[in-house]
Amino acid sequence: MSSLLSLIxxxxxxxxxxxxxSSWSTSLNLAFFxxxxxxxxxxxxxFYVEVLGSLFIRAIFYILPSLLFLALxxxxxxxxxxxxxxxxxxxxxxxxxxxxxxLEVVGWSTFNVxxxxxxxxxxxxxxxxxxxxxxxxxxxxxxxxxxSILFDLGTALAFRGISTYYINRHLLHSPSGGRAxxxxxxxxxxxxxxxxxxxNYDHPVPWIxxxxxxxxxxxxxxxxxxxxxxxxxxxxxxxxxxxxxxxxYSTLPSILLAGMARRAxxxxxxxxxxxxxxxxxxxxxxxxxxxxxxVDDVRKECDEHDVQRRASGLGDAAGGMLEDVRGRxxxxxxxxxxxxxxxxxxxxxxxxx
Numbered sequence: 001m002s003s004l005l006s007l008i009x010x011x012x013x014x015x016x017x018x019x020x021x022s023s024w025s026t027s028l029n030l031a032f033f034x035x036x037x038x039x040x041x042x043x044x045x046x047f048y049v050e051v052l053g054s055l056f057i058r059a060i061f062y063i064l065p066s067l068l069f070l071a072l073x074x075x076x077x078x079x080x081x082x083x084x085x086x087x088x089x090x091x092x093x094x095x096x097x098x099x100x101x102x103l104e105v106v107g108w109s110t111f112n113v114x115x116x117x118x119x120x121x122x123x124x125x126x127x128x129x130x131x132x133x134x135x136x137x138x139x140x141x142x143x144x145x146x147x148s149i150l151f152d153l154g155t156a157l158a159f160r161g162i163s164t165y166y167i168n169r170h171l172l173h174s175p176s177g178g179r180a181x182x183x184x185x186x187x188x189x190x191x192x193x194x195x196x197x198x199x200n201y202d203h204p205v206p207w208i209x210x211x212x213x214x215x216x217x218x219x220x221x222x223x224x225x226x227x228x229x230x231x232x233x234x235x236x237x238x239x240x241x242x243x244x245x246x247x248x249y250s251t252l253p254s255i256l257l258a259g260m261a262r263r264a265x266x267x268x269x270x271x272x273x274x275x276x277x278x279x280x281x282x283x284x285x286x287x288x289x290x291x292x293x294x295v296d297d298v299r300k301e302c303d304e305h306d307v308q309r310r311a312s313g314l315g316d317a318a319g320g321m322l323e324d325v326r327g328r329x330x331x332x333x334x335x336x337x338x339x340x341x342x343x344x345x346x347x348x349x350x351x352x353x
Contacts, residue, residue: 037229038141046139047128050228051121057232058113062239066196069247070106073195085250085265090193105191109200116212123220136220137228144227152230153237156218160238163214165277169288172206173272180206185272192268199242199264241278259294266291 040049073080073092084090092102127133144152171177172184183203191198200211215238219226244252245260252258259280267275270290277283280294 034143037143041139041141046135047121047124049139050124050135050137051117053228053232054120054235055114055117057235058117058239061236062196062200062243063110063113065240065243066109066199069196069243069249070102083249083251084193085248085262086193086269090195090248092193092195102197105195105201106197108187108202109197112200112202112204112207112211115204115208116216119208119212120216120220134225136225137231138225139228144229148227149230149233152219152226153234155222156215156226156231156234157237159218160214161277161279162282163217164210165282167210167214168272168276169286172210173276180209184210189268189271194246194248194264194268196243196247198268199246245278259292262291263289 070092073084077088077091080091081088093099124135124137128135172181174181177184180203184206186203188198188202188206191201200207202211215234219231219234241257241260244257245264247261248265249261250258252261260278263275263280263283267290274288274290275283276288280289283289284293284295
């Protein structure tokens, strides 16, 4: 088991670290990654590669960072208060009652994460052992092509963003949602100040509908089979997004993450009156935003990076290049350069007169 997890960790971490290297070191890292992946698939059962890989991804990219954030909030409350959007009231533990609630949140959140991996394993066993079909996810000995990764990743994230919004708005936050809506309200919305574990704290039924299904449906149920590495990359990105978006911190690595965290805060503070989507785009389209919307985040991002000045500078540079080309062609597009000489002579004559 430990050897399998170590083999899984090497390709997963090296794959996510590829963009940080220069071209030659990237090539070496890619070759190392390819060999490690080949050894991993050849020497282990594909089912265990998939399931243990998903468990490893969730542990390393969600549970571990969430524990670190919770430790920071509890160990250095004065620092956490300064970077929490809601200030001191956002601290997870302030008395003994809070301690019991935090243990409950951590326990159920961890349970739901493990439940998600178990559901993925059960579906794969249903496909391969009961129906005698091929597995839902591809676990080949070769790496996927970059375009294939981008397509699978884009499909998974787009489907998740759209389905999460409509499931939250029309099912879990609607009077017609039935028991699922009641469970979601009494569990998830019993927390008003988020911390990372709150992202997956919910009754298992609404959690499956709003968290598990939107991400796993494209990979497990759509006709086109997704490469396991593409799925694990999507799982890692979503895990980090959940951890940061529900951290409750106002100071985060990027403005977009800070905007997602602010919208998650407002979603809980408003008891689910808006901010149903993870990115805020559909909330902006349908007018269900609570607080600042995603457009404000984009404007702030553009202002911070001075996009308008850079764009105008790029336009001036392009205009100068166009004028230079016109000058080389003589200004009349004939490409023989004679028009340029004639134009110069004509200007000199008129100037002398």
